[in-house]
Amino acid sequence: GQSSDGGSGDTIELTIAQNSIAGGKNAAAADYITNWVIPKFEAAEKAKGKTVKVKFVPSGVDDEQYKTKLSLDLKSGKGADVFDLDGIWAGEFAEAGYLKPLSDVVGADADNWDGWAQIPQSVQGLATYNGRKYALPVGTDGRVLYFNKTLFQKAGLPADWQPKSWQEILDAGDKLKAAGVPVPIQINAGTAMGEATTMQGVLPLLAGAGGQLQQDGKWTGASQPLKDALGFYEKIYGGSGLGDPKLQQEAKGRDKSFQQFAGNEIGILLESDYLWRGVLNPETGVAKMADRDQSVGYALIPAEEPGKGINGQDFVSMSGGALRAVNPNSAHPKEAFELAAFTLSPDGLKEETKNGNVRITPRTDVNKEILSAEPLLTYISDKVVPLTAFRPPVAAYTQVSVALQEATAEVVSGKTPDQAAADYQAKLEGIVGGAGNVAS
Amino acid sequence: MSAIELRGLTKVYPGGVKALDSLDLAIPDGEFFALLGPSGCGKTTLLRTIAGLETATGGAVVIGDRDVTGLQPGARDIAMVFQDYALFPHMNVTDNIAYPLRIKKVGKAARQQKAAEVGARLGLEQLMDRRPGQLSGGQQQRVALARVMATQAQAFLFDEPLSNLDARLRLEARTFLKKLQHELGVTTVFVTHDQAEALAMADRMAVMESGHIRQIGTPAEVFQRPANTFVAGFIGSTPMNLLDGVVRGDTLEVSGCKLAVPQSAEGLLHDGEKIVYGVRPEYNVYSAGPVDGSLGGNVSIVENLGASYLVTLDVNGVLVQAVVPEGHEPLIGDEGYALPRRDRALIYRDGELVPA
Amino acid sequence: MSAIELRGLTKVYPGGVKALDSLDLAIPDGEFFALLGPSGCGKTTLLRTIAGLETATGGAVVIGDRDVTGLQPGARDIAMVFQDYALFPHMNVTDNIAYPLRIKKVGKAARQQKAAEVGARLGLEQLMDRRPGQLSGGQQQRVALARVMATQAQAFLFDEPLSNLDARLRLEARTFLKKLQHELGVTTVFVTHDQAEALAMADRMAVMESGHIRQIGTPAEVFQRPANTFVAGFIGSTPMNLLDGVVRGDTLEVSGCKLAVPQSAEGLLHDGEKIVYGVRPEYNVYSAGPVDGSLGGNVSIVENLGASYLVTLDVNGVLVQAVVPEGHEPLIGDEGYALPRRDRALIYRDGELVPA
Amino acid sequence: MAQATLPPEVLDDAKARRYSADAAGLGRLRAGAFVAPALALISLFLVFPALWVLYLGLSNYRLTGAAAAAPQSVGFDNFVKALTDPEFWNSTWLTFEFVLGSAVIGQVVLGFLLAWIMRDRTGPLKRIVEGLVILAWILPSAVVSFLWVALLDRDDGTLNTLLHSQDFAPLLDHPMLSIIVFNTWRGAAFSMMLYGAALGNVPPSHLESARLAGASGWQQLRDVVFPHIRGHVLTNLLLISLWTFNDFTPFLLTAGGPDGKTEVLAVHVYQVALQGGELGYGAAVSTVILLINLVVAVFYLRLLRSKK
Amino acid sequence: MTRFVLHRIGFYVLIAVLLAFFTVPLLWLASAPFTSDPTYQVRLPDFTSENFRAILDNPYALGSLWNSVVLAAGTAVLVVVFAALAAYALSRVRLPGRDALLYTLLLLSSIITGTAAMVPLFQLAVELHLIDSQLGLILIMTGGLLPAAIFMMKDFMDSTPKSYEESARVFGASPLQIVRHVVVPLVRPGLATIAVWAVANVWGNFLMPYLLLSDVEKQPAAVIMYTLYTEGGQANIKLLATFGLLYSVPVVLMYLFVSKKYGFRFHGGIKR
Numbered sequence A: 001g002q003s004s005d006g007g008s009g010d011t012i013e014l015t016i017a018q019n020s021i022a023g024g025k026n027a028a029a030a031d032y033i034t035n036w037v038i039p040k041f042e043a044a045e046k047a048k049g050k051t052v053k054v055k056f057v058p059s060g061v062d063d064e065q066y067k068t069k070l071s072l073d074l075k076s077g078k079g080a081d082v083f084d085l086d087g088i089w090a091g092e093f094a095e096a097g098y099l100k101p102l103s104d105v106v107g108a109d110a111d112n113w114d115g116w117a118q119i120p121q122s123v124q125g126l127a128t129y130n131g132r133k134y135a136l137p138v139g140t141d142g143r144v145l146y147f148n149k150t151l152f153q154k155a156g157l158p159a160d161w162q163p164k165s166w167q168e169i170l171d172a173g174d175k176l177k178a179a180g181v182p183v184p185i186q187i188n189a190g191t192a193m194g195e196a197t198t199m200q201g202v203l204p205l206l207a208g209a210g211g212q213l214q215q216d217g218k219w220t221g222a223s224q225p226l227k228d229a230l231g232f233y234e235k236i237y238g239g240s241g242l243g244d245p246k247l248q249q250e251a252k253g254r255d256k257s258f259q260q261f262a263g264n265e266i267g268i269l270l271e272s273d274y275l276w277r278g279v280l281n282p283e284t285g286v287a288k289m290a291d292r293d294q295s296v297g298y299a300l301i302p303a304e305e306p307g308k309g310i311n312g313q314d315f316v317s318m319s320g321g322a323l324r325a326v327n328p329n330s331a332h333p334k335e336a337f338e339l340a341a342f343t344l345s346p347d348g349l350k351e352e353t354k355n356g357n358v359r360i361t362p363r364t365d366v367n368k369e370i371l372s373a374e375p376l377l378t379y380i381s382d383k384v385v386p387l388t389a390f391r392p393p394v395a396a397y398t399q400v401s402v403a404l405q406e407a408t409a410e411v412v413s414g415k416t417p418d419q420a421a422a423d424y425q426a427k428l429e430g431i432v433g434g435a436g437n438v439a440s
Numbered sequence B, C: 001m002s003a004i005e006l007r008g009l010t011k012v013y014p015g016g017v018k019a020l021d022s023l024d025l026a027i028p029d030g031e032f033f034a035l036l037g038p039s040g041c042g043k044t045t046l047l048r049t050i051a052g053l054e055t056a057t058g059g060a061v062v063i064g065d066r067d068v069t070g071l072q073p074g075a076r077d078i079a080m081v082f083q084d085y086a087l088f089p090h091m092n093v094t095d096n097i098a099y100p101l102r103i104k105k106v107g108k109a110a111r112q113q114k115a116a117e118v119g120a121r122l123g124l125e126q127l128m129d130r131r132p133g134q135l136s137g138g139q140q141q142r143v144a145l146a147r148v149m150a151t152q153a154q155a156f157l158f159d160e161p162l163s164n165l166d167a168r169l170r171l172e173a174r175t176f177l178k179k180l181q182h183e184l185g186v187t188t189v190f191v192t193h194d195q196a197e198a199l200a201m202a203d204r205m206a207v208m209e210s211g212h213i214r215q216i217g218t219p220a221e222v223f224q225r226p227a228n229t230f231v232a233g234f235i236g237s238t239p240m241n242l243l244d245g246v247v248r249g250d251t252l253e254v255s256g257c258k259l260a261v262p263q264s265a266e267g268l269l270h271d272g273e274k275i276v277y278g279v280r281p282e283y284n285v286y287s288a289g290p291v292d293g294s295l296g297g298n299v300s301i302v303e304n305l306g307a308s309y310l311v312t313l314d315v316n317g318v319l320v321q322a323v324v325p326e327g328h329e330p331l332i333g334d335e336g337y338a339l340p341r342r343d344r345a346l347i348y349r350d351g352e353l354v355p356a
Numbered sequence D: 001m002a003q004a005t006l007p008p009e010v011l012d013d014a015k016a017r018r019y020s021a022d023a024a025g026l027g028r029l030r031a032g033a034f035v036a037p038a039l040a041l042i043s044l045f046l047v048f049p050a051l052w053v054l055y056l057g058l059s060n061y062r063l064t065g066a067a068a069a070a071p072q073s074v075g076f077d078n079f080v081k082a083l084t085d086p087e088f089w090n091s092t093w094l095t096f097e098f099v100l101g102s103a104v105i106g107q108v109v110l111g112f113l114l115a116w117i118m119r120d121r122t123g124p125l126k127r128i129v130e131g132l133v134i135l136a137w138i139l140p141s142a143v144v145s146f147l148w149v150a151l152l153d154r155d156d157g158t159l160n161t162l163l164h165s166q167d168f169a170p171l172l173d174h175p176m177l178s179i180i181v182f183n184t185w186r187g188a189a190f191s192m193m194l195y196g197a198a199l200g201n202v203p204p205s206h207l208e209s210a211r212l213a214g215a216s217g218w219q220q221l222r223d224v225v226f227p228h229i230r231g232h233v234l235t236n237l238l239l240i241s242l243w244t245f246n247d248f249t250p251f252l253l254t255a256g257g258p259d260g261k262t263e264v265l266a267v268h269v270y271q272v273a274l275q276g277g278e279l280g281y282g283a284a285v286s287t288v289i290l291l292i293n294l295v296v297a298v299f300y301l302r303l304l305r306s307k308k
Numbered sequence E: 001m002t003r004f005v006l007h008r009i010g011f012y013v014l015i016a017v018l019l020a021f022f023t024v025p026l027l028w029l030a031s032a033p034f035t036s037d038p039t040y041q042v043r044l045p046d047f048t049s050e051n052f053r054a055i056l057d058n059p060y061a062l063g064s065l066w067n068s069v070v071l072a073a074g075t076a077v078l079v080v081v082f083a084a085l086a087a088y089a090l091s092r093v094r095l096p097g098r099d100a101l102l103y104t105l106l107l108l109s110s111i112i113t114g115t116a117a118m119v120p121l122f123q124l125a126v127e128l129h130l131i132d133s134q135l136g137l138i139l140i141m142t143g144g145l146l147p148a149a150i151f152m153m154k155d156f157m158d159s160t161p162k163s164y165e166e167s168a169r170v171f172g173a174s175p176l177q178i179v180r181h182v183v184v185p186l187v188r189p190g191l192a193t194i195a196v197w198a199v200a201n202v203w204g205n206f207l208m209p210y211l212l213l214s215d216v217e218k219q220p221a222a223v224i225m226y227t228l229y230t231e232g233g234q235a236n237i238k239l240l241a242t243f244g245l246l247y248s249v250p251v252v253l254m255y256l257f258v259s260k261k262y263g264f265r266f267h268g269g270i271k272r
């Protein structure tokens, strides 16, 4: 951020940081920044008569560690001029003063950015805290139920399966089980899976039961929707044989669930679009599935019963997404914002998503074009994003999330949903500062 | 109490060092036997092989009338005192002495009584509660002896038990030890590299060199008639003069002097043959004036031996030593003559005593 | 080469042990001076205080005519050989010998030449590239000497340099060392606890006891007329007989026997007073039959000393030793008589020699 | 080597005790100068931050959120919170199991066993055994954790392959035992080396006198070896207990799971401070760990001094 | 005799069990990097070099190994030099409160390796302008390792005979000369042991290098190892196994070198 201090009078030096690195984690994103954004942006600025030098600061670590490093940097007035962060961190960063409203940092340019018009409200919400925009959304995602068509066929289930209620999922699971599928249903649970349990497990279920983590400034405790969600876990892991309780405890359980899904051992799996893009991808996935396009089906996550989901929905999902922020300490906030915006320009996004690196960008105009060849992402963009929900972007969320994971773990290891919900409420009160902030 | 017999005992260390080379030795019951030899000659190895701490490569060890070659050390019924005494530093004197009994599962009261008894015999009554670290060297040595005595073993093995003591204590200890062995009558093998110790204490002794025994005999035999130049050079508080000479008729020519043929070799030498003439400094009679048949030269060193002096003469470039009683010692540079006693001088041919 | 003088030297260790107690000593230039005494009497401390390795608690150390009391060891211009030689195990012989020169910033070529020279003088030519671990004890000792010689110091300090050698090597080494010192003429202080070594090597010697000097003199003086019973008991390869006695007119009654008053004490004793009668075994003339004025008893131990025997008589419960020439040794249990030489026997009153 | 009248250890020992004073003539001042660079680095990069941690423990400092911008002193609230938190006690208990199992029993016993059976051996066998043991010690933990996941994996794990067993999941069914065995494997080298040196200092003649008296192997250990190496045992215990107490590597294997069954204190602090962002509370827990370490150290030192 | 035979058999069985215990976990590292599609299963490798090519394509892999070498060597050198000097002085001169100081430092050093200390250390580095500086990181890690190093080193120093130093001193050597000429050569195995210990510690350290070095060009292998995961945190076993092997080789080589050259020796026991 302060790097410009040392630069010669008219050269503006900018840095951009992401949790991505060439040859490692999110390599494609890193390549995009270094090979396209930086040269193009410098050229564009040159054309405007400004000499700008951009440096990319790569990283390739756990999100927690990236967050720690980012926080420490920002706290001490350092850090890159432009940096990425998980949308869920917006609130806590804002409260800590690590992030400031864009219009305060950059000025009117921020509000006048032409991209806003292309970004759906729900996605804009990711970057919004207390009604003000703190960053640019980088994209979004969504969760669906994947299923293995080969196994479904064996079990006599349709290839265009779309359950309407939780019971239908369980019924399908029974049939799969009867057909000898080792793991009929995998819904992430337990602490070992970490946030995957929350986002690909308990939160979609909670939403499906009509519950929300936080409502009107109060946290939801041992409410009926939570008990229902935990009850669903019990039906899968509590001796029915529909799920594999041990897998939920393994430190590398999620990896293994991917391997097993790719290896035709799991019938139904609740996951995000990342499974399709990054895991099963026949070319670049970590658990490649050569016949992904033929044998993997997907369906919306149903509410517990039709109309019982949040806002009376029949189907639900959860979404997250990254943000690209301008460092409040930046010496050149305007140029930094320009850089951030440049990375999210239509041309840029198209460039970034070339060569199979397709993801759901924040811009509808771009999505239309790039997703056309990707049925799943189109499906998510069209069908899921409109009905999806987001996590509360507040500091306490991380701990609440852990408490939720622990609640599912308790159910998997044999406690009743009521008991687990009560334990959750007790922990919640500890986290959010007393029973006054909790509604049950 | 039993005799010890070694038959063709051989010990080769891993690495190829042949420390004992087919060695035969018989030590009768009750004898105090000293093993003497330069460093590295195999004394310790011999002792340790008897004890079973090293396994013999070949040959047999017989104690009493048991062949113990294959037995564990603990089963051989022998006791050993190590050079450093090997007292356990964390046990007091009583416990140290009683340790072998504890291993033999003797009851606590019984073994403490035995320890007290043996300790008293060695004058340790006042020290029974101390730890080894609080004892002087001589006291430690007595504790080590007491521990050995408490075992009532068939034989005692001592590996240089006195060499850690200072010179004065050593003298006392050797008198003490000798007396004790005499009283107990236990067969004892005593290793030392101090020839004075061996001479003073042993009933019989053996001189070893690189895994072989070079001479066995009583101290007087070994001192007066060393069987070969090796033993001759090794035994004696001052080394024997070993001078190269040639037989010239009935006389000998030794470094330019004419000497008489010693009594023991009379008639056994051939004219012109090369021999080594050996005479101990104690048997060289010194005089300030020329004497027939003596070795004459200039005094180069005079060392005080207490009641006598060791005078080194430079006889035509060869050093010859003689012991001179006090009051008669010369000054450095004086002329002097050493007359060997014919009854004590010896002749070595090819390193072996004549007659063998 | 300089004289060494100690004035009222006191050393108190932290913890309160007074190792040297206001000690005065003057060692003239070029003298070979031996320090003798039992373990713990302060010999090492004295040497180390001279060297500056310990700081004196009181008094002064003067070397040549410099008061060096406050100087660092390196500035005192002395050289010291430690008991364990302290050869640097990671350097070869050349580097070890040249080390003092390296410290003095002598160039590499010059110091290697000097090392070669000194090494040659001590017969180390073949060994210059070896490490200390590859040398025998005697060779190590010579390297330590060479290193000290290379320094060309004013004085040499030796702390029991021979006690790590085996008995045979020790004899050779002491002759060698004595000769070397004689040639170099460097003032030398030599610490030992072996009285034979001190007698044989020293020009003069001091006997210490717990931080005090008990006697200073030539070896002959100290051996023949020990100034007190402590020295008398300490010096001599066999300890002096020290017998309690009472003056009865012109004779002495010692353990039931009537003895003549020694020449040296004639006319100095009072009737009835209690004295200690001292006579060395070497000065006890032994005979098998009764002799007037002798100590008679039964032989309890006979020890071989080589060309003579040490016979211990039990005289009415008191042990008396005499040296008997070979061929005359009695058997254990025989009756025997020891007649002290009047010119060599001594009288001690309250532990001090009469006349002082 | 030529004859030494005194066995070297006797000589060394006596010398060391008697002339422990300033052999090189360093003097306090120069000794100070020698210690200074180390002390400077330690003060700056260890003592100062460590005190800072103690201070942080008294605040509600967080990585993010409002408390990051303006941390407030909360007195001993964090400590009260820790001491009333069952998870903390759970972690403490697990840590004791972990330290006791893997350090005090595992590493010490295995390390001693290795040193003992290798004590008078030379040649390739010794080199191979020692090399492998030390390899386990020096490999980076990131790599080592993979090795053990591969070993203990429920489906394809080498252990399952070797045992021809199905679905044997040590990390899930016996998580604590797994990390104890793991840490024993990982750390035995240090104890082995230390005991190797210690055993070298046991005078052979003492062992042999015991053998001559007929003592069995166990009796020799009890009566001769242990009394001799007590000091080494305690140094070793102190160091490896401290290290194991603060060892974070189990996290790489089990991530504290399943269900917190392996959430030892070091992992607990990691989760509290890094994943939960509660730096103040994390610092307080660290302080408590420090105090526990202190108690352990004092306990060992007492033990060392007691029978002297 | 039969007892003896049984004894032998027992001994070799025990050795075999121990060897297996220490070898079996290592098998994966020997096979996975050479297998085309490695999983957690140990399989007979098909000896592909593709994985190595893949890791060499990583722009940071080799550089990070070099950085690790720099950091480890730098830290080891500082730790050894400073610990040796300090341990020597502490061993030879009774400074007041020496033992208490050592134990306190040893205890405090355990806190510094934990997560809780990262904030103070980071802030300190910021204030001292040591962020993004390998030297700064080396200094910080040295500070953390020094107490234990001094503690162990002091045992080595305590057990070297003092007469060597006294002898050098009589010849007029200065204290530093004594340390250089005499003490260091004598305790070399100890120095080697401490050096290996320090290297192994630095080699595996992830958190501090990651926090204090932003510039990826300066980051060590421990950090780069973490980048070989995917967006969702999935291990790229292929790369990880291969890099893990490369990452292990230098420490192993260093150990072999040191153990051959100096041998390992430990001293222990708190002497008073």
Ligand SMILES: Nc1ncnc2c1ncn2[C@@H]1O[C@H](COP(=O)(O)OP(=O)(O)OP(=O)(O)O)[C@@H](O)[C@H]1O
Residues within 6 Å of the ligand: B013, B014, B015, B017, B018, B019, B037, B038, B039, B040, B041, B042, B043, B044, B045, B046, B193, D003
């Ligand atoms: N454990 C061993 N391994 C290999 N060689 C050995 C071993 N012990 C002794 N030796 C060698 O065997 C020979 C005899 O050694 P031993 O210890 O018996 O001699 P020694 O006569 O007792 O000598 P010293 O007087 O020095 O005690 C020597 O050459 C020695 O180096």
Ligand SMILES: Nc1ncnc2c1ncn2[C@@H]1O[C@H](COP(=O)(O)OP(=O)(O)OP(=O)(O)O)[C@@H](O)[C@H]1O
Residues within 6 Å of the ligand: C013, C014, C015, C017, C018, C019, C037, C038, C039, C040, C041, C042, C043, C044, C045, C046, C193, D017, D018, D019, D020, D021
């Ligand atoms: N560093 C020390 N601290 C305390 N006391 C000491 C120290 N060094 C020696 N002493 C004590 O000072 C006295 C004299 O010791 P010193 O070493 O000078 O005796 P020594 O005559 O050389 O004995 P030895 O013949 O055993 O070498 C002894 O009582 C000894 O215990």
Ligand SMILES: [Mg+2]
Residues within 6 Å of the ligand: B043, B044, B045
């Ligand atoms: Mg021996």
Ligand SMILES: [Mg+2]
Residues within 6 Å of the ligand: C043, C044, C045
């Ligand atoms: Mg001394």
